[in-house]
Amino acid sequence: MKSIFKDLENYDDNTALFIGQTRISYQELQSTADELASQVKKRCLVLIGCNNSFSSLAGYVGFLRAGIVPLLVSNIIDKILLTKVVEAYQPDYLYLPIESAIPFQNCKTVFKHEDYVLIKNNNHSSYRLYDDLALLLSTSGSTGSPKYVRQSYRNIKSNTESIAKYLAITEEDRAITTMPMNYTYGLSIINTHLFKGASVILTDDSLVNKRFWEVLKGNKATTLGGVPYIFEILKKLRFKYMKLPSLKYITQAGGKLERELCEEIANDCVQKGIKFYVMYGQAEATARISYLPWEQAQYKPDSIGVPIPGGKIWLEDEQGAVIDKTYITGELVYQGANVSLGYAENCFDLHKGDENQGILYTGDLARRDKDDYYYIVGRKKRYIKIFGNRINLDEIEQLILSEGNECACTGIDDSLNIFITKPEEENHIKKYISKKTGIHSTGFKLIVVSELPRNETGKVLYSELDSQYMN
Numbered sequence: 001m002k003s004i005f006k007d008l009e010n011y012d013d014n015t016a017l018f019i020g021q022t023r024i025s026y027q028e029l030q031s032t033a034d035e036l037a038s039q040v041k042k043r044c045l046v047l048i049g050c051n052n053s054f055s056s057l058a059g060y061v062g063f064l065r066a067g068i069v070p071l072l073v074s075n076i077i078d079k080i081l082l083t084k085v086v087e088a089y090q091p092d093y094l095y096l097p098i099e100s101a102i103p104f105q106n107c108k109t110v111f112k113h114e115d116y117v118l119i120k121n122n123n124h125s126s127y128r129l130y131d132d133l134a135l136l137l138s139t140s141g142s143t144g145s146p147k148y149v150r151q152s153y154r155n156i157k158s159n160t161e162s163i164a165k166y167l168a169i170t171e172e173d174r175a176i177t178t179m180p181m182n183y184t185y186g187l188s189i190i191n192t193h194l195f196k197g198a199s200v201i202l203t204d205d206s207l208v209n210k211r212f213w214e215v216l217k218g219n220k221a222t223t224l225g226g227v228p229y230i231f232e233i234l235k236k237l238r239f240k241y242m243k244l245p246s247l248k249y250i251t252q253a254g255g256k257l258e259r260e261l262c263e264e265i266a267n268d269c270v271q272k273g274i275k276f277y278v279m280y281g282q283a284e285a286t287a288r289i290s291y292l293p294w295e296q297a298q299y300k301p302d303s304i305g306v307p308i309p310g311g312k313i314w315l316e317d318e319q320g321a322v323i324d325k326t327y328i329t330g331e332l333v334y335q336g337a338n339v340s341l342g343y344a345e346n347c348f349d350l351h352k353g354d355e356n357q358g359i360l361y362t363g364d365l366a367r368r369d370k371d372d373y374y375y376i377v378g379r380k381k382r383y384i385k386i387f388g389n390r391i392n393l394d395e396i397e398q399l400i401l402s403e404g405n406e407c408a409c410t411g412i413d414d415s416l417n418i419f420i421t422k423p424e425e426e427n428h429i430k431k432y433i434s435k436k437t438g439i440h441s442t443g444f445k446l447i448v449v450s451e452l453p454r455n456e457t458g459k460v461l462y463s464e465l466d467s468q469y470m471n
Helices: 025-038 054-065 079-089 098-104 153-166 186-196 210-218 228-236 258-271 394-402 423-437 462-469
Strands: 013-020 023-024 045-050 069-074 091-098 108-112 116-119 135-138 148-152 173-174 199-201 224-225 251-252 275-281 288-292 312-316 330-335 342-344 361-367 373-380 382-387 389-392 407-412 416-419 444-448
Touching: 013 054, 023 025, 023 394, 025 054, 025 108, 045 054, 045 079, 054 069, 054 116, 054 186, 069 079, 069 224, 098 116, 098 394, 108 199, 108 312, 135 153, 148 153, 153 186, 153 288, 173 186, 186 199, 186 224, 186 373, 224 228, 228 258, 228 361, 251 258, 258 275, 275 444, 288 407, 312 361, 312 382, 382 416, 389 394, 394 423, 416 462, 423 444
Parallel strands: 013 199, 045 069, 045 091, 069 135, 173 199, 173 224, 224 251, 251 275, 416 444
Antiparallel strands: 013 023, 091 116, 108 116, 135 148, 148 342, 275 288, 312 330, 330 361, 361 373, 382 389, 407 416
C-alpha cells in the first residue's frame, strides 16, 4: 500500500505551504522531503520532534513517501520523557530541532535543514517492522507515555479520503494550523489538504496572538479547526463580529463542545455563510469516526453525528449484545478501514500485524436518536481530554507518585481534579504537572484531603472523593 503522498507530483505548480509571506510549491516540498528521506538508507523507524514548520512537515512527508516509519512527538516534550520514548522504541534516526537534539549530541548528524538536524542513533536494537506499518502516534496526550497507536498505510489512506470527501476539500482550499502536527486532529488536517493538492498555512501562533489573524487574513485561509478550548477563545474574541470573508468552513473535534457554545458558534457561522462541522474521532481510528453534517449543527448541537463515509457505528451493552433501541446507552463500537493495527509500547511490538481487524471498541458511552445520530454521554475508562489532549488519569497519578506524593485523580473533560494529602507540596505539584505534561494550570485543580478513601483491598474510592469534594 503506497503513501498518500506518493503522487504529489500531480500538484507541482500548486502552493503546498504558506509560511509568513513565503510560498512553498509542491515541487519544492517534494524535493526537500525526498532529499531528507534519501539520507536514511533503509526502511526503519525515525523519531520526529514536531512543530508547525517547513522542516518538520518536510520530514514527515519525505519519510512517508519513502516507506520510512515516523514516530511523532512534540518538539517541546520534556527531555526525560523524550529519552524514555527513545529508549523504548530505539529509532534508527532522530529528526529534531537543534535545541532538542542536545541530549543526543554524541550521535552523528547526517543532514541539516534550517533549524532541524537528522541524527543517527548510536544505540538501537534489532527489531522488525510490520510491512504495512506507516506511522506511530501517541495515544495519551502529553504525558509522555510510550504507548503508541500503530497506523497502517491503508488506515491513513482510508481516513484521508473519507474526510476529504465529506468536507469536499479541493485544490483551492487553504487550511491554517491551530494544533500541533503530532496531534492526530492537527495531522489529519495536513494529510487531507496535501492529499487533495490544497494549501496548508503553517503557524505556531495562538489565536490570542494578533499575528495569527494577520496570517489567516493575509493568506486568505478557507478553513480552520479546533478543540473545545479554541472555541472558548473564539467566543472571548467575539467571533460573531469578526470579518473573515475567506473562511468557507470550520471544524471542531478533540472533545465535546458545550451545548450552549456549540449552538452559538453554529448560529454565528450560519450568519457568516460558514459551514460548521462537529466531528468525533480517536487516534485508534487514525483520526475521524463520525461527523455532524453542517446543516444539523444548529439542531443537534450535542451530537457527534453519523459515521464517516465507509464507516459503521453501533452500540453494545455490558454483555456485548448489540443495542437496537434508540436512546439506550451503550459502548460505541466503530468498524472501518481506518481502524488502526493496534498498540505498541516498545520497538519489539512493531512487528505485530492487524490486531483490531477493522473493529474499534472506543471506550466511550453513547446513545442513538430516532434519526440515527449518535451522542457521547460518558467514558468507560479513565481518560479525559484537557484542552484537546487526551489524558490518562492513571498516568498523571504515576507522575505524582514518582515524586513521593500520595494522590488520586478524577475529572471530566477540561477539568482535572488532583487530590493530595500534603498541603506543603501543593505548589510543587502544580508546577511539576504543568512542566511534565504541558497542561496549563487552569486545566486542573488541586484539592488537599486528610487521607484518600480506600476499600478493604486498598483501592482508592474515586466516586467517594467526587461526592465529598466536588458537589
